[in-house]
Amino acid sequence: MIYMFKIAVVGDKDSILAFKALGVDVFTAYESEETRKIVDFIAHNNYGIIFITEELAKLIPDTIERYNKEIIPAVILIPSNRGSLNIGMDKINERVEKAVGTNIL
Amino acid sequence: MTKLNVNPTRMQLTELKGRLSTATRGHKLLKDKQDELMRRFIELIRRNKELRVEVEEELKDSFKEFLLASAVMSPEMLEEAVAFPKETITVDIKKKNVMSVNIPVMNFLRKLEDDEGSIYPYGFAQTSSELDDAIAKLYGIMPKLLELAEVEKACQLMADEIEKTRRRVNALEYRTIPDLEETIRFIRMKLDENERSTITRLMKVKEIINATED
Numbered sequence: 403m404i405y406m407f408k409i410a411v412v413g414d415k416d417s418i419l420a421f422k423a424l425g426v427d428v429f430t431a432y433e434s435e436e437t438r439k440i441v442d443f444i445a446h447n448n449y450g451i452i453f454i455t456e457e458l459a460k461l462i463p464d465t466i467e468r469y470n471k472e473i474i475p476a477v478i479l480i481p482s483n484r485g486s487l488n489i490g491m492d493k494i495n496e497r498v499e500k501a502v503g504t505n506i507l
Numbered sequence: 508m509t510k511l512n513v514n515p516t517r518m519q520l521t522e523l524k525g526r527l528s529t530a531t532r533g534h535k536l537l538k539d540k541q542d543e544l545m546r547r548f549i550e551l552i553r554r555n556k557e558l559r560v561e562v563e564e565e566l567k568d569s570f571k572e573f574l575l576a577s578a579v580m581s582p583e584m585l586e587e588a589v590a591f592p593k594e595t596i597t598v599d600i601k602k603k604n605v606m607s608v609n610i611p612v613m614n615f616l617r618k619l620e621d622d623e624g625s626i627y628p629y630g631f632a633q634t635s636s637e638l639d640d641a642i643a644k645l646y647g648i649m650p651k652l653l654e655l656a657e658v659e660k661a662c663q664l665m666a667d668e669i670e671k672t673r674r675r676v677n678a679l680e681y682r683t684i685p686d687l688e689e690t691i692r693f694i695r696m697k698l699d700e701n702e703r704s705t706i707t708r709l710m711k712v713k714e715i716i717n718a719t720e721d
Contacts, residue, residue: 406597406616419585420573423628423642424649425594425617450598450613451656471667473611474600476660480652483570486563494556497662501548501669 407450407474412440417455417483426453434461441465445475455482456489511690515697523694527687534679541672544606548665555662558655565648572641579635588629588638594619598653608668610661615653 411421415430422428429444431437437458442465444452452469456479459466469477479490499505513519577585599614627642 407600409596409598416574416577417570419577419589420569420641420645423589423592423594424645425592425596450600450611451653453652453656470663473602473609473660473664476611476656478652478656478659481563481566481570483574485567490559490563491556494552494559494659494662497666498552501552501666502545506549 408448409451409453410444410449411453411480412437412444413453413455413458413480413482421453431458434458438462438465441469441477445469449475451475452477453480454478455480456487457482457484459489460487509686509689510693511686513690513694515694517698520691520694520698523687523691527684527691530679530683530687534676534684537672537676537679540606541669541676544608544665544669544672547605548662548669551658551662551665555655555658558651558658562648562651562655565644565651569641569644569648572637572644576635576638576641579637584633585638588634589642591628593628596649596653605665606668608664610664611657613653613657615650617649 408427410427410429411418412429412431414432418428418430427449429440431440437454441452441454441462452475454466454477459477459479466477469475479493481487481490495505511523513523580588595616595618597616599616601612601614602609603612604610627639631639
């Protein structure tokens with residue numbers, strides 16, 4: 403399967419506007435309902451990677467979890483301009499615990 | 508351990524023996540799969556953690572610059588400056604099968620349009636240098652960010668699969684196999700017991716016949 407996928411960033415405007423200069427598609431959202439709609443829309447429209455700020459990801463854990471089970475798209479958390487909430491790091495540790503049984507890192 | 512609810516017959520015994528050997532073989536294979544998955548997972552998750560620490564650190568810097576830029580420039584100007592990107596990023600995703608887990612392999616295509624010299628999609632006249640810094644930094648982070656996406660997705664999928672495999676291995680090891688062994692032992696004993704009772708009965712019958720003949 404050779405197919406070109408696009409890359410999207412979802413977040414608040416101040417955090418992610420700079421990504422636009424790099425040719426990544428930028429979607430701004432602030433509330434949970436809005437974010438959910440955008441993420442679902444993106445996921446069904448040929449995007450391979452979705453970067454989403456931790457602040458927004460916190461609002462829609464179910465939606466994120468749903469896409470975690472599929473190969474495409476990859477939903478990756480990034481910190482916003484107000485700093486990292488450490489959700490991404492916690493997720494990594496959670497995964498280690500799930501797979502290994504204890505946290506070995 | 509519980510004995511399975513079966514009739515103690517020779518036929519059942521053969522069938523259960525077959526099931527036991529399949530279960531043992533399956534257990535060995537799954538155990539191997541689990542070990543190999545675990546080895547790869549640990550390699551990947553280490554890389555994942557490193558990348559995430561680096562990326563978060565560098566993104567913070569870039570955001571800081573961008574915040575400064577948005578402080579000096581008007582929002583309209585800022586938006587206008589980045590509105591027409593010169594670069595396009597697309598990603599080609601293939602599936603790779605690692606121990607029956609499909610993990611994505613991502614190939615990124617970054618393409619700068621026309622003028623190859625500059626990464627900035629705007630002229631320098633009306634923008635501040637902070638914006639340049641922010642975008643230059645972000646441009647530098649991009650490869651790492653993309654690698655993070657690939658590694659993190661692979662880790663996600665593998666963690667799920669490892670958990671599933673572990674459950675199966677445990678179910679076989681602590682439930683199915685002991686149950687089968689116990690049931691087989693039960694049937695064997697029952698059959699032996701039947702055989703012994705037949706022999707005794709025959710001996711008794713013979714004794715009675717002999718007694719009446721005398």
